[in-house]
Amino acid sequence: xxxxxxxxxxxxxxxxxxxxxxxxxxxxxxxxxxxxxxxxxxxxxxxxxxxxxxxxxxxxxxxxxxxxxxxxxxxxxxxxxxxxxxxxxxxxxxxxxxxxxxxxxxxxxxxxxx
Amino acid sequence: xxxxxxxxxxxxxxxxxxxxxxxxxxxxxxxxxxxxxxxxxxxxxxxxxxxxxxxxxxxxxxxxxxxxxxxxxxxxxxxxxxxxxxxxxxxxxxxxxxxxxxxxxxxxxxxxxx
Numbered sequence: 001x002x003x004x005x006x007x008x009x010x011x012x013x014x015x016x017x018x019x020x021x022x023x024x025x026x027x028x029x030x031x032x033x034x035x036x037x038x039x040x041x042x043x044x045x046x047x048x049x050x051x052x053x054x055x056x057x058x059x060x061x062x063x064x065x066x067x068x069x070x071x072x073x074x075x076x077x078x079x080x081x082x083x084x085x086x087x088x089x090x091x092x093x094x095x096x097x098x099x100x101x102x103x104x105x106x107x108x109x110x111x112x113x114x
Numbered sequence: 115x116x117x118x119x120x121x122x123x124x125x126x127x128x129x130x131x132x133x134x135x136x137x138x139x140x141x142x143x144x145x146x147x148x149x150x151x152x153x154x155x156x157x158x159x160x161x162x163x164x165x166x167x168x169x170x171x172x173x174x175x176x177x178x179x180x181x182x183x184x185x186x187x188x189x190x191x192x193x194x195x196x197x198x199x200x201x202x203x204x205x206x207x208x209x210x211x212x213x214x215x216x217x218x219x220x221x222x223x224x225x226x227x228x
Contacts, residue, residue, distance in 0.1 A: 004156075006156075035216075040220070041220055041221075042202050042204075042218030042219050042220050042221050043157070043202075043216070043218050044218070045207075045216065045217070048209050048210075048213060048215060050210075050211060050213060055209065055211065055213070056209045056210055056213075056215070089154075091156060091157070093157075093216075097212070101147070101162055101206065101214070102162060103159070103216060105157040105158070106156050107155055107156040108154075108155070110154065
């Protein structure tokens, strides 16, 4: 399968714990995006990577959130000291740098903070 | 923040009928895209229409765009049970170096009754 993959698909954690999610984009795509989607809403942009460089961060990305893409391939999104308001679906998407309008989404990681 | 609104928020029709969903947005755009999301899953790209296009077709899908009214509509003809999903419109917003983030509406939840 050459689509975008995300791991884990579901994560339940207690408030105050740290969690890390992984995204593997389509291999030839050098642009990678993270979005967050709460129940009943559309996805909202969190951050953008071109290769290994994080070039844009939303103000939604508080200082408890950090994202990396160390070798320009997979990316991780870490949330420290989770809060109940962090409960959401975290979606990763990728596309190539050339003629890139459509974004290819992964299946998402559903986070529940109890 | 959401770019605009989708109407209706929920739509329930009989199999075989046509489904029409509307999307309004606030700022000028280069293109507008429609995505489908099955419950608890990632988003799947359906169709893209550029700002200089007024109508576009893809299989059973027909999209219109009226930039003067900042609105778009998605028509699904001859609906099937498998079309049951949430449908989102997304507009582009420039980030940096040619990359664009997607700004989504709140979505329309479509239910096709057999």
